[in-house]
Amino acid sequence: QSVLTQPPSVSAAPGQKVTISCSGSSSNIGNNYVSWYQQLPGTAPKLLIYDNNKRPSGIPDRFSGSKSGTSATLGITGLQTGDEADYYCGTWDSSLSAPYVFGGGTKLTVL
Amino acid sequence: EVQLVQSGAEVKKPGESLRISCKGSGYSFTSYWISWVRQMPGKGLEWMGRIDPSDSYTNYSPSFQGHVTISADKSISTAYLQWSSLKASDTAMYYCARHGTAMVPGYWGQGTLVTVSS
Numbered sequence: 001q002s003v004l005t006q007p008p009s010v011s012a013a014p015g016q017k018v019t020i021s022c023s024g025s026s027s028n029i030g031n032n033y034v035s036w037y038q039q040l041p042g043t044a045p046k047l048l049i050y051d052n053n054k055r056p057s058g059i060p061d062r063f064s065g066s067k068s069g070t071s072a073t074l075g076i077t078g079l080q081t082g083d084e085a086d087y088y089c090g091t092w093d094s095s096l097s098a099p100y101v102f103g104g105g106t107k108l109t110v111l
Numbered sequence: 112e113v114q115l116v117q118s119g120a121e122v123k124k125p126g127e128s129l130r131i132s133c134k135g136s137g138y139s140f141t142s143y144w145i146s147w148v149r150q151m152p153g154k155g156l157e158w159m160g161r162i163d164p165s166d167s168y169t170n171y172s173p174s175f176q177g178h179v180t181i182s183a184d185k186s187i188s189t190a191y192l193q194w195s196s197l198k199a200s201d202t203a204m205y206y207c208a209r210h211g212t213a214m215v216p217g218y219w220g221q222g223t224l225v226t227v228s229s
Contacts, residue, residue: 002155035215037156044206044222045148045156050213088156090215099170100146100216105155 003028004089004103011109012079020074020106022089028101032092034072036065039086039105048087049074076108084110113137115145115207115220122226123197130193131223133207140188141165144210147181147192150222151203161210162190197227 005023012018022034036049047056049065052072064075072089089103118132133145146161160171164183171181183190190207205223208216 033213033215035213037216039156044219045208045216046219047211047215047217050211050215050217054213056217086155090156090158092214099172100158100161102148102156102158 002104003093003101006089006103006106009107011111013111014079014081016079017075017077018079018108020087022072022103024070026070027095028091028093029072030070031094034067035090036074037088037090079110081110084108113218115209115218117207117220117223120224124229125197125199125227127197128195129197130191131205133190133220135188135209141185145190146208146210146216148206148208149203199227201225202227
């Protein structure tokens with residue numbers, strides 16, 4: 001059971017917009033920045049968003065992040081078939097459980 | 112260009128020991144933490160622990176504390192993850208990841224597949 005809760009799957013048609021939620025608590029999301037990672041099939045994860053809403057160099061602005069309270073959201077607009085992947089949120093946790101925690105992951109299907 | 116190159120796939124028997132490696136290049140190795148992340152077959156990412164290569168300070172997830180050891184040799188810009196006695200449940204892909212200025216895993220290695228089977 002992950003400390004951060006994500007929906008197991010989401011789907012949308014090409015060109016549409018999708019959002020993926022990540023719910024935590026005051027010990028993690030509530031008091032720390034959130035990052036998002038994309039894992040394409042058979043590849044290593046890649047950082048998509050850090051500090052809640054910043055994109056590393058090379059990440060298109062179709063990807064966006066936001067945070068409110070103890071929840072965070074990843075948004076993807078103009079969906080492409082190449083966006084089909086698993087998406088994970090991550091953040092630091094100030095409790096004794098684990099310094100860094102990931103969500104359980106969300107499988108995005110582009111129909 | 113920042114690169115993390117991990118050692119190759121391993122097949123081991125239960126009870127055997129193992130050390131896998133992660134070599135950093137293209138940056139100052141001692142300036143950024145390295146984390147190790149486990150991904151069991153068909154499952155999600157699990158943060159195992161991290162090391163500060165400048166002083167080898169480590170901290171671990173409670174789920175992995177005592178089961179693995181993270182170390183680093185800054186003279187060769189390499190971090191390690193090791194087991195003294197493998198179990199079948201250690202079968203997984205293991206990733207190393209370098210933290211960035213945002214203090215989160217920003218650059219990832221290609222992964223090392225560890226298979227433990229009798």
